[in-house]
Amino acid sequence: MYGRGLRPLSLATAAAFTVALGLVFFYAPLEADQGFVQKIFYVHVPLAIVSLCGFVLGGLLAIQHLRTRDSRWDMRSYVAIHMSLILGVGTLITGSIWAKASWGHWWVWDEPTLVSFLIVFLLYATYQPLRFSIEDPERQSRYASVFAIAAGAFVPLNFAAVRMSTGYVHPRVLGDTSNLPGPMALTFLVSLLAMALLYATLCKYEMTAKHARGQVRALRRKLSGEVPAQGRSAAPRLSGPPALSGTPAPSAPAPLSPRPAGATATGSTTPAVGRPGG
Amino acid sequence: MSTGSATHPPSTPPTIRVHPRPPGVAAVVLALLRKEFLVELRTLESVPGMALFAVSTFVVFHFALDATSVSGKEASGVLWVTLLFAAMLGVNRLFVADAEQGGFDAFLLAPVDRSALLIAKALALLAYLVVFELVAVPAFGLLLLEPSLGQSMPDLLAVLALADIGIAVIGTLVAALAVQTRARDLLGPLLALPLLVPIVIGAAKASAPLLAITGAGGSPTRWLLGLALYDLVFGLIAYAVFDFLLED
Amino acid sequence: MTVLVMSDSASLTPALQLEDLERHYGERVALSDVSLSLPAGQTLVVFGPNGAGKTTLLRVLATLLRPHAGKVRLLGKELPREGWAVRGRIGLLGHAPLLYRELSAEENLRFHARLHGVGELRVAEVLKAVGMEGRSGEPVKMLSRGMLQRVAVARAVLHEPEVLLLDEPYANLDPAAREQVTGLIGAGSGCTRVVCSHDPSGGVAEADVVLGLREGRQVMLKLARDVREGDIAGLYR
16 A cells, blocks of 8 residues: 555656756846856755755654654654655755855855754754664654654754844845745746655655564564564564554454353452443 | 540540641642751752862863953853853752652641742752752852953842743643653753753843943843743643642 | 443453563564463463563553553453553563652552552551551662562552452562562452563462463463463573
8 A cells, every 4th residue: 555656656756856957047137146057956945845844844753753653654754754855965064055156155054944954953963873772663653743743843943043043144036935936936936846745755765674674574474373583673663563552452352262261250240350330 | 535646645546636727838848858958958969069069161261262261252162051051960969868758748738828839849949959050150250250340240140040930830741740750860860951952041141241341231131031921821730730640 | 520330341352461562672573473362360380581571561461551462351451552551550570660769658558549549547557468558758779678678569459459460579578578469469469460570380389370471472272270390490491
């Protein structure tokens, strides 16, 4: 079920990227001040936006996990944050390149968006170590969700705080689509769409892979009757006997299976052992 | 038949039990705080360490900056870096006794509201911060700060109070997250520092003019408001998610 | 203000009912398919080698761990959903004494008394009952293991629980001390009890129902009077 739709999604992503790159190189006009280097804008900003949205999305999925106690939500939250972290690395690298090209420094502190992004990135960089150092998988997923919720709320707060601290040093011509000339805005929006599709595809791939791995493990366990040794991991697992903690039992409780001899014994005055009261 | 909770002899099976009404949140918070301070007074593990650390850090700053005194922005930076890192020591120790000596289980077995633990721990951490700053801030004034602390004290107290509340709330949440992990001493600060950046921004900006030589006057209200808002929002977040850190 | 609860009223419905209880740690099964019921006031003794799931069972019953599947009803309340309703009516005596090492026995018990809304008089009463009134002012880290266990017993019964969950309660106790705490946590306490034990003869003697666990599974469930010699030893083989 996880693999369904993967192919059309991948194709759509490839198509969107082709269109976006075509627009970036052949349609969007050269920016007057910065020239060709400004084109990195069409990669950097969509990367940053998608990555930040992914962090917040991870928090929302984590809320769902804590509410339902269904480990699939934890998996989704994990994948959302994991992929956002990867895009986040891309954001920092492209941002650095852009800063070097236009201001001559690899890093500029008076660009609040970049600085806030770094802080958010540093916070989320502890997500995996946090998961990794909690051994009980159930506690791991619960704590990770608490982290994801707090951190997800932190993302906008932090942006507001950093923005407040730096003031408006640089006129932010490029930060806002409404200020962009038409062709640039169109190119930017198509690039953003392509990046969002890429994010969705990557997430789907990771979830499919995790799900398949879990199923293979479950099958292997069924066949051999033993649990293959598995190292500790920061990633949640979908396999495992606690199918989904907290979800209702698959069906009405089966009639009580035969117990070992003496299982019907009880205290002298009460109904049979194992018979539920109701 | 015995009816009093304190009277029936333990050997006879009681037929009627008198159930005390579960204590309210305030009573539980008080009980937890009392226990917390008692343990801290016995062990002196948090506050003296924090204060000593802060003073040592001022000495280190003196040599590292190669400066006999600091003022303005620089002073504000030195002060807040020191207070923040010293606070991390307290954050790291906050739940250790409970995790290692069964305090969590004992608390979870009681018929009480679990948010009481968050409130009590945050208040305890706040108290530790205040007490340690009673040493650290005068020491800073004495050792490093060029202008005298006197006239800017009321404003500085407001900044310290708002920042301390934020550190206490975030520190408690992070400490509860980190204490059950294997790398608790490492993860605590790693989690806390980014979350505390907005506090540092607000506190440093607000206290820089207070520590300037010119004695330029009051700190901009917007920073105080920003700090208060951040405290409030994170307080609500911590309140919403804290329960999930307690169950097993 | 106090609320009167007739503990006898529970005798119609069993004090403890388990139905296909399951609990895992990741992929490791700690408990599975445990089903039984225990009338109020009776004692269930649990046998099984180390790692059989005894401690997990106690922690599930104490509302400290959630069951992953199956049903648990304790004092008529369903766990974990209605855990709040039974908390405070359970006394847990596990391996850890749940006492702060730096605080004295009396300070620890006062703390627990406040958490449970129990009066201070009761603290002195239980300390006397376990014979620790003489050394109640020392930090518990100074106490010997036997004395620590006695304070832990006092802590477990401080709030007059209806259900006692005991994990090898007589460990580290000399015969005299054992005698002393029996009134509080023994069969005569009037509580519904779940006791984990490694002592075949003593365990069966105080049991009404005996449960044998092995690798988390229920391999034996008998009335104590039906337990034959070798039944318990067979569990450990």
